[in-house]
Amino acid sequence: MRRVYTDSDPLIVGHLAEVLRARGIVCVLRNYYLSGGVGELPPNEVWPELWVEDNDDEAVARRLVDEVLANHDADGPDWTCPGCGERIEGQFAACWRCGHVAPSERGEA
Structure with missing residues (x-):
């Protein structure tokens, strides 16, 4: 072992x-x-x-x-939610405020 x-x-x-x-x-x-x-x-x-x-x-x-x-450790860059304009940290795949999914150019969604 x-x-x-x-x-x-x-x-x-x-x-x-x-x-x-x-x-x-x-x-x-x-x-x-x-x-x-x-x-x-x-x-x-x-x-x-x-x-x-x-x-x-x-x-x-x-x-x-x-x-x-x-x-x-490979979080993406911070992004701005296209739904409500909230600034979101790169490790999150969806907006905390409105639930909008991160843009697909981040390699997600």
Whole structure:
């Protein structure tokens, strides 16, 4: 068994576990519920960890994790909603005010 990722945010680690499982990689989450130990234990020792059961899956799992994280950081530029004129940050695919979907030239919708 090999650890392929750890982070302070359990939502990211959980999402990555689901990505790996969807690709048929058997994985295990460790320390997922240890955040209550912060203060008594070193913070990075209680971070959730993602492990793959089969050592042969480690390289593929790390590549998938890197791809997901790279895509997560690749937010588009801020945009102006054509429906109401509100300025929207690039990570959002729809306007928070009127629900209008981002213009298709952003590669979405």
